[in-house]
Amino acid sequence: MNVNEYVVVENIDQAYQLFNQNKKNQIIAGGAWLKLSVKEVNKLISLDDLSLNYIKTNDKSVEIGALTSLREVEMNDVVNEIDHGILSTAISQIMGVSIRNLATIGGSIMGRFSFSDIIPVLLVLDCQLYFHNRGEMTINEFITSKGLDRDILTYIKINKSTGQSYFKKISHTALDFSMLNVAITFDGSFRIAIGSQPGMAMLCEQTMAFLNQQNDISEDVIEQAVSIALTELKLSSNIRASKAYREVLAKTYIKRGLRQVIK
Amino acid sequence: MKIKITINEKDKIFEVEPSEYLLDVLRRNNYTSVRRGCDNTSCGVCTVLLDDKPVPSCSLLALKANGHRITTVEGIQEEAHKIGLYFGNEGADQCGYCNPSMALTVYSLKLENPKANEQEIKEYLVGNLCRCTGYVAQHEAIKKYLGDQS
Numbered sequence: 001m002n003v004n005e006y007v008v009v010e011n012i013d014q015a016y017q018l019f020n021q022n023k024k025n026q027i028i029a030g031g032a033w034l035k036l037s038v039k040e041v042n043k044l045i046s047l048d049d050l051s052l053n054y055i056k057t058n059d060k061s062v063e064i065g066a067l068t069s070l071r072e073v074e075m076n077d078v079v080n081e082i083d084h085g086i087l088s089t090a091i092s093q094i095m096g097v098s099i100r101n102l103a104t105i106g107g108s109i110m111g112r113f114s115f116s117d118i119i120p121v122l123l124v125l126d127c128q129l130y131f132h133n134r135g136e137m138t139i140n141e142f143i144t145s146k147g148l149d150r151d152i153l154t155y156i157k158i159n160k161s162t163g164q165s166y167f168k169k170i171s172h173t174a175l176d177f178s179m180l181n182v183a184i185t186f187d188g189s190f191r192i193a194i195g196s197q198p199g200m201a202m203l204c205e206q207t208m209a210f211l212n213q214q215n216d217i218s219e220d221v222i223e224q225a226v227s228i229a230l231t232e233l234k235l236s237s238n239i240r241a242s243k244a245y246r247e248v249l250a251k252t253y254i255k256r257g258l259r260q261v262i263k
Numbered sequence: 264m265k266i267k268i269t270i271n272e273k274d275k276i277f278e279v280e281p282s283e284y285l286l287d288v289l290r291r292n293n294y295t296s297v298r299r300g301c302d303n304t305s306c307g308v309c310t311v312l313l314d315d316k317p318v319p320s321c322s323l324l325a326l327k328a329n330g331h332r333i334t335t336v337e338g339i340q341e342e343a344h345k346i347g348l349y350f351g352n353e354g355a356d357q358c359g360y361c362n363p364s365m366a367l368t369v370y371s372l373k374l375e376n377p378k379a380n381e382q383e384i385k386e387y388l389v390g391n392l393c394r395c396t397g398y399v400a401q402h403e404a405i406k407k408y409l410g411d412q413s
Contacts, residue, residue: 006264
C-alpha cells in the first residue's frame with residue numbers, strides 16, 4: 001500500500017470535503033483491513049480527533065460511534081443484552097482479541113466485506129446508520145444500494161430488543177473467514193440474514209414473510225422455510241467452500257437456528 | 264512526518280512515512296522483540312500493547328499510534344520473566360519466536376480478566392499462533408500463572 005499523505009481532520013465537514021475531492025482519497029477507521037483492501041491512496045483521512053469512539057444508551061436504543069473498536073462493542077454490558085447478545089457473540093468469533101482492539105464498527109460496515117460476520121447480525125437487528133451527508137438509513141438500504149460509499153458514517157443505532165437469537169459462523173479455524181454465517185432473531189417476528197454466500201450478506205425477505213404469516217412453527221413449516229431460503233439466497237462457490245457445501249450448511253443451520261429461537 | 268510515542272514509558276520521536284506500519288518503525292528502531300510473522304494480522308507475533316491493549320503492530324499504521332503509549336515485552340520485563348518461568352515449567356515453549364507476543368497477551372489478559380477460566384484463556388489467545396507447542400502446555404502454564412497471581 002502506498003499513501004501519499006496522512007491528514008488528521010479537525011471536523012467532519014473537512015473530512016467529507018477532502019474525501020470527495022479525489023477518488024483516491026480514503027477514510028481510515030481502525031485500518032485493520034487496509035492492507036487487504038487498498039493499494040494506492042492519495043490522502044488518508046483520519047477521524048481520530050472527532051470523538052467518534054463512544055457507546056451511549058437510552059431506554060430504547062444503543063448508539064455506537066463509528067470509531068468504537070469491535071472489542072469495546074463486544075464487551076459492552078448493554079450490547080450484551082440486546083437479543084441475547086447476538087452482536088457480542090458474533091464479534092467474539094472474529095479472529096483474536098488484538099485485531100478486535102484495532103478494527104472498528106464503522107470500518108467493518110463501510111468496508112462492505114462480504115466475509116463480514118457483523119453485517120448479517122446488524123441486518124437482523126435492523127440497525128440504523130447515520131451518515132454525515134445523507135443522514136439516516138437502515139443497514140439493509142446501505143448494502144443493497146450503490147453509490148453510497150463516498151459518505152462518512154458517524155454512528156449507528158440499535159434498538160434494545162430482548163428477543164431470542166441465533167448466530168452461527170462456519171469456518172475451518174477461528175482465524176479463517178466464514179464459509180457461511182447465519183443470523184436469526186425472533187421477537188414475535190422472524191428476521192434471518194445469511195452472510196459469506198460468498199457474496200454480500202442478505203436478508204431472507206421471502207423466508208421471513210413466509211414464517212411471519214404462520215401461526216404455528218412446526219417442523220414442516222421449518223422445512224418449507226428452508227426451501228424458500230435456498231431459492232432466494234445467492235449461494236455460490238469460492239476458495240473457501242463450494243456452492244453445494246454452502247447449500248448443505250445453509251439448510252442445516254437455518255433449521256437449527258429456527259428451532260433454537262422458538263424454544 | 265514526525266510521531267511522538269511513549270514506548271515502555273520513554274517518550275520517543277520517530278520520522279515515519281504515511282504508509283509505514285508500526286511494526287516496521289519499531290523494528291527499524293531496534294525494538295526487535297516485536298516479531299514479523301504473517302504480516303496480515305493472522306499470527307499475532309507482532310503484538311504490542313497500545314494503551315495497555317494488545318494490537319497487531321503489522322496492521323496498525325504508525326501515524327495512528329501518534330500520542331499513544333506502546334508497550335513491548337521489554338516494558339514488562341519482570342512480568343515477562345515470571346510468565347517465562349511458568350512456560351518453562353510446563354514445557355510450553357520451543358523456538359521462542361512467539362514468546363514476546365504471548366507474554367504481552369497474557370499480561371493484558373491478567374489486567375483485563377485476572378480470574379479468566381480455561382475457556383476464556385483459550386478465547387483470549389486465539390490470535391496468538393505457536394507452531395511448536397500445540398497449546399495444551401501453554402494454556403496450563405497460563406492457568407497456573409493467573410491462579411498464583413490472584
